[in-house]
Amino acid sequence: MAIVRWNPFKNIATLQDRINRLFEDAFPSKSGDEDFSIGDWKPLADIYDKGDSIMIHAELPGVKKEDISIEVRENILTLKGNRTSDKEIKEENYYRRERNSGSFQRSFTLPPMIDPDQIKAKFRDGVLEIEIPKPEESESRQITVKVE
Numbered sequence: 423m424a425i426v427r428w429n430p431f432k433n434i435a436t437l438q439d440r441i442n443r444l445f446e447d448a449f450p451s452k453s454g455d456e457d458f459s460i461g462d463w464k465p466l467a468d469i470y471d472k473g474d475s476i477m478i479h480a481e482l483p484g485v486k487k488e489d490i491s492i493e494v495r496e497n498i499l500t501l502k503g504n505r506t507s508d509k510e511i512k513e514e515n516y517y518r519r520e521r522n523s524g525s526f527q528r529s530f531t532l533p534p535m536i537d538p539d540q541i542k543a544k545f546r547d548g549v550l551e552i553e554i555p556k557p558e559e560s561e562s563r564q565i566t567v568k569v570e
Contacts, residue, residue: 462524463505469530476554478530483548484521490550494538500529501550 467480482490484505491502507523535557542553 463522463526465501465503465526465528467528467530472553475556476533478550478552478554480528480550480552481548482545482550484523485548487545490545492541492543492552494532494536494541497532497534497536498529499532499541499552499554500527501552502527 465480465482467478469476469478471477478499480501482503482505485503489504489506493500493502502525504525505523532554533556536554537557540555544551
């Protein structure tokens with residue numbers, strides 16, 4: 423086993439991230455724009471506008487496709503799943519264990535007027551890609567008010 427020189431600053435970024443998550447979980451945003459999550463771990467996700475659709479990319483390494491569920495109800499998209507741990511390795515044999523396992527559930531608020539039947543999902547290389555087509559904008563029209 424190699425001797426590794428101790429660096430006191432190595433884990434500061436990890437510590438800062440954990441503190442930020444602790445405060446985010448304890449004091450959720452009041453804006454309503456934040457997503458909701460429960461479970462043993464929280465998958466990281468990017469959400470962006472692609473013009474004609476909204477894209478969600480969620481990192482789900484080690485999760486099997488058949489263990490992923492996507493549900494849409496009342497403009498809330500809920501992503502559920504489970505990642506199993508390696509049962510062959512005994513707990514006492516680990517030097518360090520940083521990867522989470524267990525269930526997860528994460529919900530995202532969608533814009534109104536989304537058609538759930540048009541949502542598409544692909545799972546490749548541990549990344550779930552969800553494409554949510556935007557509704558076509560209806561043209562506005564001028565209404566003349568008559569004076570009687």
